[in-house]
Amino acid sequence: MINKKLKKLAKNFGTPVLVMDLDVIKENYEKLVKNVKNSRIYYAVKANSHVEILKLLRDLGSYFDVASKPEIEKLLSLGVEPHRMSFGNTIKKASDIVFAYENGIRMFAVDSEMELEKIASNAPSSDIYVRISTNGMEDDADWPLTRKFGTSVDHAIKLVKYASKLGLNPIGVSFHVGSQNYRPDNWQVAIREVSVIFEEAKRMGIDMYMVNTGGGMPVKYSKEIPQIEEICDVINKSIVEYIGEDTLVVLEPGRSMVGNAGAMVTSVILRSKKGDENWVYTDAGVFHGLTETIQNIKYEVEVIGKERESKCSFVLAGPTCDSVDVMYYDIELPESTTMDDLLVLYNTGAYTTEYSTNFNGIQSPKIIFEKLFVKEEMVEEV
Known part of the structure; x- marks a missing residue:
């Protein structure tokens, strides 16, 4: 039924097209609020910044994790109050810090001395939280984030002390277990490490109250995932055991908020033969929404109308004049897959259109909004 609807939408609007279901996003938001005690949701705008998604989450009461001046400007234009934004990028231009501060934002992430100094100079007396790295979790996540972001526990303690010396207000610690993480226990390990920083801060006379658990909750692609x-439940129990039940728990969902709400x-x-390899080329590729395929993201893929056909191995590539533009070198597709067939990539609501470019002059996927899981006519085209 869903594929029949997607086929109709593709005929009406052309391809490539990303179809998003706002009802799924609403359900995802409400599930997090319900299941994490004393929580506050800061949606990671970078996952999908379409205004319809931002307006929905705004109206549901969500807060927002922002990474740049343009993201802040977009939220402000939609009437989102600055106290509902956290500048979670640990690599900020000084001018962007000034802009954020002048517009009322008072919450900033850091993982280095220089970042603290920039904030102290340009956003005095602001709240800061220190991001720690999550070493040893790389093999448990499809998209690890350890090396570029975060710092050690020992260094984080020094940063908390330095922040206080600079006149800033250290309110807590953040971490990210890696995008698309499959092991719930990793959240426990990270929260236990956070508790060490809380204890040392208290010894310095600094009472912190917030633990930012970042993102990392997975959506269903080709692997089984924890619920x-x-x-x-792991987050709730770990917070009580290691920090305290009155702790404010911040969640920064991106993929888990919008990923399963989209289908591309x-x-x-084109279909061609290169030696022993069957190649299929589509009008969306690595540069037009499917960037994450070059790492470890394995979307579920179907060919509309050929779901029950026997399959064989293909190389699946995009349309551009760049050899990097290959999504999968070994993917099982129906044997008769050929020109004008429609491929559906499920759970593509996150980090697809945000990564898109117009490389080679090829347009990125358009976004439309449709209730995919009920029988209703399409409500909006954007």
């Missing part, structure tokens, strides 16, 4: 409720439809524009 969101299971991860939430792309057309086959």
Whole structure:
């Protein structure tokens, strides 16, 4: 039924097209609020910054994790109050810090002395939280984030002390277990490490009250995943055991908020044979929404109308004049897959259109909004 609807939408609007279901996003938001005690949701705008998604979450009461001046400007234009934004990027231009501060934002992430100094100079007396790295979790996440972001526990303690010396207000610690993380226990390990920083801060006379658990909750691609409720239960128990039940728990969902709300439809524009390999090329590729395929993200893919056909191995590539533009070198597709077939990539609501470019002059996928899981006519085209 869903594929029939997607086929109709592709015919009406052309491909590539990303179809988003706002009702799924609403359900995801409410599930997190319900299952994590004393929580506050800061949606990671970078996952999908479409205004319809931002307006929905605004109206549901969500807060927002922002990474740049343009993201702040977009939220302000939608009437989101500055106290509902956290500048969670640990690599900020000084001018962006000034802009954020002048517009009322008072919450900033750091993982280095220089970042603290920039904030102290340009956003005096602001709240800061220190991001720690999550070493040893790389093998448990499809998209690890350890090396570029965060710092050690020992260094974080020094940063808390330095922040206080600079006149800033250290309110807590953040971490990220890696995007698309499959092991709930990793949240426990990270929260236990956070507790060491809380204890040392208290010895320095600094009472912190917030633990930012970042993102990392997975959506279903090709692997089995733990239930969101299971991860939430680990977070709840670990906060009580290691920090204290009155702790404010911040969540920064991105993929887990919008990933399973989207399905991308792309057309086959060429099939060819190269030696023993069957190649299929589509009108969306690495540069037009499917960037994450070059790491470890394995979307579930179907060919509309050929779901029950026997399959064989293909190389699946995009349309551009760049050899990097290959999504999968070994993917099982129906044997008869050919020109004008429609491929559906499920759970593509996050980090697809945000990564898109217009490389080679090829347009990125358009976004439309549709209730995919009920029989209703399409409500909006954007």
